[in-house]
Amino acid sequence: MTLETEVVTTIFKDLSFNPEEIQLLVRSFEKLHLPKNSLLLEAGQYVHDQYYVAEGCLRTYYIAPDGKEHTVQFAISDWWISDYTAFFNSSKALMHIECIQEATLYKISKNDMESLYQAIPQLESYFRKKMERSFASFQKRIIANLSQSATKRYLSFIQTYPNIEQNVKNYHIASYLGITTQSLSRIRKELVQE
Template sequence: MSVDHPIVSEIFKGITFTTEESLFILSKFEKIILQKGELLLHANEVVYYQYYVQQGCLRTYSMDSAGKEHTLQFAISDWWISDYTAFFSNTTAIMSIECIQEAVIYKISKEHMEQLFLELPKIETFFRKKMEKAFASFQKRILGTLSMSAQERYNDFIQTYPNIEQNVKNYHIASYLGITTESLSRIRKRIAKT
């Protein structure tokens, strides 16, 4: 038990570490406080870190050639966030990460992750399982965009992520759903009438 470092057992909930292991893990992370509006990651920069969100709310978005923003993902308490495409392949980010609500973040570099994987295979297993879940939810999202109308996707979103809905602006939700704010507004009106 490592009562000493509650953040480690918070991040890796479900895994038990010795005090030494816990200290070792802790040494690989760095804490960051972000204010609303600040960017955690800028498009076109090389991505060295992935980020554990302890508190607050962030979003990953990219800008298309027409200058329009598209929200790929939100992250609230206990979620991980990064530009994973860039992080995994050591390339530059195509996305930026913006803080939407004041946040407490723990970042870890790819090198430190690899060290953890080597020393503590259970951490690699932990991340593999995280990946599996994230993969499944992306798959669900793709199927959603293929088969559902904007209104259905909106309903699905607020049911699936009630905690996120409270934290974000409607125009963020619209850019996540792939519609305009105006369309979302009309959808909300239609739903309210029912």
């Protein structure tokens, strides 16, 4: 499969483009493979790019001043990932992005994104809607964090990411839920006993 076909048939499978648009699109993306356990981004680096995950699994996490890790986002097939706060502002990353499962990504720079928005207006709509969905899901997560117990949050997590549990470590999930690995262990134990 050529890069051309891939970009159009995987990333933007819901849109249709004319030949010139396809050329533009293809020139903007770069394909990359990432081995397990590698870092795609480190805090402190300038963030110029965002990444479409074709395959594999990554996570974005923040390391607090006390040294503790907090997982902000997992990204699996068909998700986008970056340190978006830094990406939007073209500023330095506060977060790290780690490859949890060997991954295939398509990378695009902020500059190229902005050019594409100008050249292909439907892309701006497409990404605005994507942002809207992300916004809604973050809001949902804030509510969940405010209103639910760790056990309930764990149960919704495994519902939301049914296949992720085989891939990720316990402490990834714990740091996403905002609890310690010990607490997660206890929660699982109690759930099994019931």
